Amino acid sequence: MSETESPTQTDGTDSTDSPHQTVAGETEERLREEWREYAFEDETKLAVEDLDVYYGDDHALKSVSMDIPEQSVTALIGPSGCGKSTFLRSLNRMNDRINSARIDGSVRLDGEEIYRDGADLVELRKRVGMVFQAPNPFPKSIRENVSYGPRKHGDINTGLLPRLLGRDDTEAETELVERSLRQAALYDEVSDRLEDNALGLSGGQQQRLCIARCLAVDPEVILMDEPASALDPIATSKIEDLIEELAEDYTVVVVTHNMQQAARISDQTAVFLTGGHLVEYDGTEKIFENPESQRVEDYVSGKFG
Amino acid sequence: MARATESTLVREDTSAYEAVAGLTVGLAAVLFFLALAALVDIVSLTDTVVGVPTLTLLGTLLVVMGVAVVGFGLLSYREVFPTQPRESAGLIAALLFGGIWFLLGALVGSETLGLGPLGGLVVGLVAGLGAGAVTAVPREDIGSTLPAGALALVFGFVFLLGVVGPEWSWSPANFPDDQQVTFFARSVAPFAVQGSALVVGWAAAKAYGGFGARGRHFGAYLLVYLNALAIIAVLVALVAFVVFKGFVPVTESVQFGLGVGPETTVALFGFSYTVVWPVYWPFLMNGASLFTDITGVFPAIVGTAWLVIGAVVLAVPLGVGAAVFLTEYAEQGGFTRVVEVATNALWSTPSIVFGLFGAAFLVPRFTPQPQKSLLAGMITLGFMLLPLVVITAREAMVAVPDEYRDASAALGVSRWQTIRSVVIPASMPGIVTGVILGVGRIAGETAPLLLTMGGGSFVPAGQRAKVLNGFQLSLSPPFVTNPELTQATTALPYQLYQVVLTGTGETAGVNDVLAFGWGTALVLLAVVLSFYAVGILTRQYFRSKLKYE
Numbered sequence: 001m002s003e004t005e006s007p008t009q010t011d012g013t014d015s016t017d018s019p020h021q022t023v024a025g026e027t028e029e030r031l032r033e034e035w036r037e038y039a040f041e042d043e044t045k046l047a048v049e050d051l052d053v054y055y056g057d058d059h060a061l062k063s064v065s066m067d068i069p070e071q072s073v074t075a076l077i078g079p080s081g082c083g084k085s086t087f088l089r090s091l092n093r094m095n096d097r098i099n100s101a102r103i104d105g106s107v108r109l110d111g112e113e114i115y116r117d118g119a120d121l122v123e124l125r126k127r128v129g130m131v132f133q134a135p136n137p138f139p140k141s142i143r144e145n146v147s148y149g150p151r152k153h154g155d156i157n158t159g160l161l162p163r164l165l166g167r168d169d170t171e172a173e174t175e176l177v178e179r180s181l182r183q184a185a186l187y188d189e190v191s192d193r194l195e196d197n198a199l200g201l202s203g204g205q206q207q208r209l210c211i212a213r214c215l216a217v218d219p220e221v222i223l224m225d226e227p228a229s230a231l232d233p234i235a236t237s238k239i240e241d242l243i244e245e246l247a248e249d250y251t252v253v254v255v256t257h258n259m260q261q262a263a264r265i266s267d268q269t270a271v272f273l274t275g276g277h278l279v280e281y282d283g284t285e286k287i288f289e290n291p292e293s294q295r296v297e298d299y300v301s302g303k304f305g
Numbered sequence: 306m307a308r309a310t311e312s313t314l315v316r317e318d319t320s321a322y323e324a325v326a327g328l329t330v331g332l333a334a335v336l337f338f339l340a341l342a343a344l345v346d347i348v349s350l351t352d353t354v355v356g357v358p359t360l361t362l363l364g365t366l367l368v369v370m371g372v373a374v375v376g377f378g379l380l381s382y383r384e385v386f387p388t389q390p391r392e393s394a395g396l397i398a399a400l401l402f403g404g405i406w407f408l409l410g411a412l413v414g415s416e417t418l419g420l421g422p423l424g425g426l427v428v429g430l431v432a433g434l435g436a437g438a439v440t441a442v443p444r445e446d447i448g449s450t451l452p453a454g455a456l457a458l459v460f461g462f463v464f465l466l467g468v469v470g471p472e473w474s475w476s477p478a479n480f481p482d483d484q485q486v487t488f489f490a491r492s493v494a495p496f497a498v499q500g501s502a503l504v505v506g507w508a509a510a511k512a513y514g515g516f517g518a519r520g521r522h523f524g525a526y527l528l529v530y531l532n533a534l535a536i537i538a539v540l541v542a543l544v545a546f547v548v549f550k551g552f553v554p555v556t557e558s559v560q561f562g563l564g565v566g567p568e569t570t571v572a573l574f575g576f577s578y579t580v581v582w583p584v585y586w587p588f589l590m591n592g593a594s595l596f597t598d599i600t601g602v603f604p605a606i607v608g609t610a611w612l613v614i615g616a617v618v619l620a621v622p623l624g625v626g627a628a629v630f631l632t633e634y635a636e637q638g639g640f641t642r643v644v645e646v647a648t649n650a651l652w653s654t655p656s657i658v659f660g661l662f663g664a665a666f667l668v669p670r671f672t673p674q675p676q677k678s679l680l681a682g683m684i685t686l687g688f689m690l691l692p693l694v695v696i697t698a699r700e701a702m703v704a705v706p707d708e709y710r711d712a713s714a715a716l717g718v719s720r721w722q723t724i725r726s727v728v729i730p731a732s733m734p735g736i737v738t739g740v741i742l743g744v745g746r747i748a749g750e751t752a753p754l755l756l757t758m759g760g761g762s763f764v765p766a767g768q769r770a771k772v773l774n775g776f777q778l779s780l781s782p783p784f785v786t787n788p789e790l791t792q793a794t795t796a797l798p799y800q801l802y803q804v805v806l807t808g809t810g811e812t813a814g815v816n817d818v819l820a821f822g823w824g825t826a827l828v829l830l831a832v833v834l835s836f837y838a839v840g841i842l843t844r845q846y847f848r849s850k851l852k853y854e
Binding site: 097213 | 706708709711712713714715716717718719722726727730731850851852
């Protein structure tokens with residue numbers, strides 16, 4: 001991962017001596033002081049404090065602190081390589097899967113520290129689900145894809161032995177599959193071919209299947225890493241509608257490249273800029289209409305990035 | 306080049322020139338396969354083909370094609386037909402033609418003209434340098450046709466004029482007397498014809514494409530295509546040869562009808578059931594016996610089948626397990642690289658080494674007295690199969706996309722469960738491919754069996770390895786015993802070796818030892834191919850589960 005991109009250009013706005021510094025003489029510390037004053041009405045679901053992530057020698061995320069309120073959509077935006085995906089992946093400890101990654105700081109889910117020793121990764125990832133950039137259904141049937149998580153967690157038992165013991169959960173499975181697919185707005189399209197291989201679906205359908213697969217585990221938080229970037233506009237708008245619906249029951253954190261998308265679907269927006277800094281975090285309207293930082297204004301108005 | 310040719314984007318009709326060139330290419334292919342047939346004795350050189358003596362026919366065809374190819378070159382050079390030749394046929398063609406003509410010149414000079422070694426060398430050098438110069442210096446249409454056409458003409462006239470007849474042979478004088486080497490017409494002539502057919506066909510294909518880039522494309526295409534066809538032809542010839550030789554002994558006095566066949570009693574753990582086969586196939590159903598007319602290979606088929614099953618049962622779980630550890634758990638680095646190199650080396654270890662290991666390590670371990678046994682053979686072959694299973698399973702698992710592992714981990718599924726329900730199913734087709742390849746090798750292994758398993762190669766049908774019937778239950782440890790596994794038995798390749806080389810067949814009542822050997826070979830081929838078929842069906846099954854049709 002290359003986290004150090006060429007410095008941003010802000011020509012045409014305020015006078016800047018060096019592109020490396022923050023605009024208009026603001027220091028990073030001052031910026032952080034300013035946006036620390038945000039306040040959201042809802043309960044805090046995820047509280048991140050002073051999170052640093054290193055990949056080997058590369059300092060990918062620099063002392064990020066933010067509180068994510070529950071049952072809302074939080075968008076993370078910023079140019080490529082600014083650390084927003086890294087931030088997202090540290091919320092369910094997927095960064096642990098990268099050998100060279102080292103993480104400092106604290107992330108609390110409902111007040112419980114997820115980085116303390118002895119944290120149960122299985123339980124954490126059941127509660128914090130994730131949808132990836134490229135649709136990645138398993139090469140199995142649609143039904144098996146959706147019921148994969150609960151089956152592996154032992155919540156659903158099917159097969160010969162449970163049937164002999166009278167503990168067969170096939171009906172529960174069917175119900176769960178239908179419910180999850182309906183929640184992901186996919187059921188009507190695939191109800192007649194649940195036993196077909198999921199790789200036969202279109203890209204947008206595959207992505208909604210991945211969302212259904214995530215919902216089947218009954219998570220509280222859903223992390224989405226650019227869920228629509230590999231899809232066409234129609235499939236994208238379906239995913240966006242879905243995200244807004246999901247926010248009624250779940251806490252959704254979504255990384256996106258697309259600023260219009262962030263503006264359309266999110267309740268609050270965090271802007272990461274080059275170098276792994278969280279530059280500003282506030283209500284979406286505020287970020288897009290009247291941001292505190294000049295750099296953020298330049299970025300959201302398309303002057304750089 | 307000052308010459309401007311009109312080129313058209315679309316060629317609407319084939320000119321007479323192209324038609325003749327195409328015909329020549331086809332003729333070259335026919336000649337190539339005719340020579341291949343002569344090489345494997347399907348067509349005899351001393352006989353006639355369609356009423357013409359074979360060598361005369363080959364010679365005539367060569368002369369016709371030589372004239373045609375030289376004609377294309379000259380006509381193209383005189384610009385009778387529109388072609389786009391380059392300035393030269395190129396260095397590689399020049400070296401190739403130079404080499405061919407050097408050999409030809411040296412042989413003709415020293416042997417046919419009787420000039421001795423030095424004279425031959427001089428003639429060869431003159432011919433080689435001349436041919437190289439003719440190829441490289443003039444324009445492409447001359448350079449790639451004249452040396453090729455001349456080669457065909459020389460060989461054609463050699464056969465036509467009887468310089469090399471069907472009974473011709475040549476023993477080079479410079480070998481010591483006790484190590485004489487003799488070349489016979491029946492092997493030299495077809496080779497010469499094949500070589501000239503390739504060269505002439507290549508030149509004709511170039512002419513067909515009008516030389517230049519298009520011509521080179523056609524020339525290369527012809528060579529590659531003939532090469533592929535020749536490989537298939539050799540394979541088909543090999544299998545056909547075995548079938549041809551083995552068919553008669555294998556199918557001797559086969560009878561169909563209710564009740565003609567032998568009885569089979571299946572007994573497992575004390576229950577038994579008897580069926581009478583509606584077919585009597587002596588070669589497949591008999592063992593060695595003084596009371597039957599035809600000695601068969603039934604015990605050897607059973608032995609080979611059990612060997613393969615035993616080796617697969619032993620090697621697949623171990624190999625897949627090792628591959629899982631190496632790809633999913635072990636830190637990728639020095640250790641895994643060493644293991645990889647070691648597995649590759651193990652796979653290329655000669656089978657006799659495995660056999661010797663089995664004889665020294667396994668044979669003395671299962672019985673009070675050292676005794677070759679089916680179990681020792683199974684384990685030895687299992688060890689041989691193991692490295693290939695590890696290699697292919699590892700490759701298949703590395704090829705499983707990391708996205709699947711990520712997706713599974715993000716759902717909170719543990720690593721082992723991810724391996725079991727995602728990684729292994731996705732790599733099953735690759736694993737099965739490895740097992741197929743390995744079974745093809747171990748089923749035909751003879752050397753390890755000589756040392757670890759082979760008993761008497763001619764066993765009565767009643768004394769075959771009855772592994773299924775051999776299981777016995779008991780109330781004391783080890784609860785299940787099977788004396789059949791510790792008995793020496795026979796297998797198809799082992800029996801083939803014995804019957805052809807050691808003459809054990811004659812004492813066992815085999816009338817025609819060679820025919821029996823060919824029959825055994827055919828059965829071995831069939832057994833290996835049926836294992837192969839089972840493997841391919843299994844792979845197809847696993848593939849169909851992974852793909853969307």
